[in-house]
Amino acid sequence: GQQVMQIPQYQHVQEGEDFTTYCNSSTTLSNIQWYKQRPGGHPVFLIQLVKSGEVKKQKRLTFQFGEAKKNSSLHITATQTTDVGTYFCAWGNFNKFYFGSGTKLNVKP
Amino acid sequence: SAVISQKPSRDICQRGTSLTIQCQVDSQVTMMFWYRQQPGQSLTLIATANQGSEATYESGFVIDKFPISRPNLTFSTLTVSNMSPEDSSIYLCSVESPDRVFGTGELFFGEGSRLTVL
Numbered sequence: 001g002q003q004v005m006q007i008p009q010y011q012h013v014q015e016g017e018d019f020t021t022y023c024n025s026s027t028t029l030s031n032i033q034w035y036k037q038r039p040g041g042h043p044v045f046l047i048q049l050v051k052s053g054e055v056k057k058q059k060r061l062t063f064q065f066g067e068a069k070k071n072s073s074l075h076i077t078a079t080q081t082t083d084v085g086t087y088f089c090a091w092g093n094f095n096k097f098y099f100g101s102g103t104k105l106n107v108k109p
Numbered sequence: 110s111a112v113i114s115q116k117p118s119r120d121i122c123q124r125g126t127s128l129t130i131q132c133q134v135d136s137q138v139t140m141m142f143w144y145r146q147q148p149g150q151s152l153t154l155i156a157t158a159n160q161g162s163e164a165t166y167e168s169g170f171v172i173d174k175f176p177i178s179r180p181n182l183t184f185s186t187l188t189v190s191n192m193s194p195e196d197s198s199i200y201l202c203s204v205e206s207p208d209r210v211f212g213t214g215e216l217f218f219g220e221g222s223r224l225t226v227l
């Protein structure tokens with residue numbers, strides 16, 4: 001079956017440092033999404049990538065989808081305390097959506 | 110976008126009892142999803158609920174334990190039956206945005222129902 005690994009599990013950074021989380025699949029993905037879940041909150045959609053090699057930016061966030069559509073990354077430049085939360089990748093498969101294990105980001109001021 | 114109201118927001122339940130979680134969406138949607146999120150963990154898909162048909166359950170989840178109703182295009186319920194402490198979790202209702210690109214759209218979530226089973 002399809003296996004998607006998300007790393008790292010935790011990341012502690014000093015405010016202003018960069019942060020990256022990765023999702024790696026054993027099979028080709030038709031699309032990948034990224035969500036952010038603040039402590040005590042529910043997941044909130046950030047972006048969707050569907051094309052091979054696609055790169056999208058949202059202010060300090062950069063999202064990439066690999067050429068083979070088997071991996072994806074979310075990079076945050078110059079983290080802020082408002083970036084604290086857990087970041088999940090997710091993918092759709094036959095109208096169902098599955099989530100990676102998540103990367104919990106803690107930002108020290 | 111979609112606004113999802115979910116209740117109860119939290120509850121404390123006794124072992125062996127059942128609890129029904131309600132999910133109301135402010136627009137008509139074809140598919141609704143129920144997820145479970147155990148403390149500190151990721152989201153696990155329980156089932157997909159389509160209006161007018163039986164829910165489709167993921168491996169490890171069965172209808173007897175998690176019966177789902179979907180009486181119309183804006184409402185669904187999930188019942189957690191014969192609860193045990195292992196069922197303590199957050200249960201999330203979700204719908205897919207109708208804005209589709211290449212087959213899938215973003216998911217919107219309710220605020221979740223935090224269940225504690227004693």
